[in-house]
Amino acid sequence: MNVAEQFGVYWPNLIAQIILFFIVYWVLSKFAFKPIMAMLEERRRRIEEGQINAEKIKQQLAEAQTKYEETLARANAEAQRLIEEVKASGEKLADEKRQAALAEAQEIVRRTHESLSLERERTMAELKKEVGRLVAETTEKVTQKILTPQDHQKINEETARQIAA
Numbered sequence: 001m002n003v004a005e006q007f008g009v010y011w012p013n014l015i016a017q018i019i020l021f022f023i024v025y026w027v028l029s030k031f032a033f034k035p036i037m038a039m040l041e042e043r044r045r046r047i048e049e050g051q052i053n054a055e056k057i058k059q060q061l062a063e064a065q066t067k068y069e070e071t072l073a074r075a076n077a078e079a080q081r082l083i084e085e086v087k088a089s090g091e092k093l094a095d096e097k098r099q100a101a102l103a104e105a106q107e108i109v110r111r112t113h114e115s116l117s118l119e120r121e122r123t124m125a126e127l128k129k130e131v132g133r134l135v136a137e138t139t140e141k142v143t144q145k146i147l148t149p150q151d152h153q154k155i156n157e158e159t160a161r162q163i164a165a
Contacts, residue, residue, distance in 0.1 A: 128156070136151070
């Protein structure tokens with residue numbers, strides 16, 4: 001007796017089972033394993049594409065963030081420059097206004113001095129005339145003599161000279 005018979009192996013059934021196994025294997029590989037493997041390969045490819053797309057999106061996001069930060073920095077620099085310009089312009093305008101006000105004040109002082117000088121001269125002329133008249137009147141009363149126009153002239157000139165000194 002051989003070992004196969006001892007274990008109860010019946011050769012025609014074993015051969016039929018082996019043939020049947022290969023037929024089932026061939027049918028499953030053709031109609032089940034290939035579509036399943038194709039589906040798994042498609043899923044692997046999609047996952048790989050998704051990872052590549054995720055990397056691209058990360059890179060684009062990093063570039064967008066960099067552009068955003070650059071744009072923000074440029075905007076801040078421009079805003080700072082504009083603030084400095086406005087500040088300088090304001091200071092310049094304030095300085096110009098100060099200079100204009102100072103010039104106007106100096107002009108007012110000059111006109112006031114001129115006006116006061118003219119008023120002083122006019123007042124001095126009136127004073128000389130009035131003092132001359134009063135001196136002439138007083139002289140007439142004191143001397144009890146009527147003064148001639150030459151006497152009046154002489155008294156007025158002498159009085160004006162005395163007042164001016």
